[in-house]
Amino acid sequence: MSAASLPYSRPAPTRITCVDNRTNRRAKSYEVSKNEIKIASYKTTTISALSDGVRAFIAPVDGEIALFETGRAYIIKNYTLSHKFGRECIFLNPNSKKFQTASFELPEEAERSAKYLLNPPTALLSGEEQDLFTRGGFISLKGEIEKLQVPRMTRVGDGEVPIRDLSLRCGQVVVEVSLWRDEALVELSLGDHIEISCLRASLKPSPKLNSSSYSAVEKTVAEPVEVELTFIGVLEGDGGATVLLSDAYEEYTVLAAPALDIAADDLPIKLTLTHRNKTVQSIEPLGEMFEGMFEEV
Numbered sequence: 001m002s003a004a005s006l007p008y009s010r011p012a013p014t015r016i017t018c019v020d021n022r023t024n025r026r027a028k029s030y031e032v033s034k035n036e037i038k039i040a041s042y043k044t045t046t047i048s049a050l051s052d053g054v055r056a057f058i059a060p061v062d063g064e065i066a067l068f069e070t071g072r073a074y075i076i077k078n079y080t081l082s083h084k085f086g087r088e089c090i091f092l093n094p095n096s097k098k099f100q101t102a103s104f105e106l107p108e109e110a111e112r113s114a115k116y117l118l119n120p121p122t123a124l125l126s127g128e129e130q131d132l133f134t135r136g137g138f139i140s141l142k143g144e145i146e147k148l149q150v151p152r153m154t155r156v157g158d159g160e161v162p163i164r165d166l167s168l169r170c171g172q173v174v175v176e177v178s179l180w181r182d183e184a185l186v187e188l189s190l191g192d193h194i195e196i197s198c199l200r201a202s203l204k205p206s207p208k209l210n211s212s213s214y215s216a217v218e219k220t221v222a223e224p225v226e227v228e229l230t231f232i233g234v235l236e237g238d239g240g241a242t243v244l245l246s247d248a249y250e251e252y253t254v255l256a257a258p259a260l261d262i263a264a265d266d267l268p269i270k271l272t273l274t275h276r277n278k279t280v281q282s283i284e285p286l287g288e289m290f291e292g293m294f295e296e297v
Helices: 108-118 181-185
Strands: 014-033 036-051 056-062 073-077 080-082 089-091 097-101 122-125 138-148 152-156 159-170 173-180 193-202 208-211 217-219 225-236 242-246 251-254 269-276 279-285
Touching: 014 108, 014 159, 014 181, 036 108, 036 181, 056 108, 122 193, 138 173, 159 181, 173 181, 173 193, 181 208
Parallel strands: 056 089, 122 138, 173 208, 251 279
Antiparallel strands: 014 036, 014 073, 036 056, 073 097, 080 089, 138 159, 138 193, 152 159, 159 173, 193 208, 193 217, 225 242, 225 269, 242 251, 269 279
16 A cells, blocks of 8 residues: 555655644534533634645644744654545654744645635525535525524534534525534524525435534525515504515515505505515515505615
């Protein structure tokens, strides 16, 4: 077996530059009490992104102190090179030696490749793409939580970890997402608008997206959405608001619309409106009877 195919090897002395460092604080263990999952302990790891001008490496170490200083060049000897995690990882041991040396210029592509090991590129998509589950790479999505399961523990290679399944409404489609480990324990509720970064697609047993160790879940403000709907009901709400009932029995609130005069006898009526989380911002009636009567709110 060649040295390149071994999970660990002891290569020749190498000159490298530290491109960047990143410190991660992730859950190490979990505890379950009264059906509630909590993080019992954390592990802090600092990862250096390194480059020799051609190849990119990571050098992880426990704690908050990096093995290498950003922007410095080194010659390292007697280190261990691991391919165990699908990336080339440099580990220093008691016999390793780390010499500082003169800095050298990295090609732009080499520097970018090293940085991607810490913060990989992720494409913000709409969720409606035909190749959503086959395009490869990391993707990010924004949407509204339409279904939300409670977190549960599941067994993986390194023990039991939390997982939480949710359905994310992205425009006209609903995408199934599984949040793993720390991201599974983020406080979320039905109807929340969120953005999830660095998702990975899987096709079996059914198409869905999974969070990764790079993922972050952030709550966002709902984006305005333009829709064309048929309304079958109208209700005068509090404070002069008008509530419109669609033929799917969903309620859309017009907070202030003195010129919007829809009577029951006018129904059903088809309208094009822009709303944010079902609060109407503007409305464009279809037909002559309301032309010019509605002012944007």
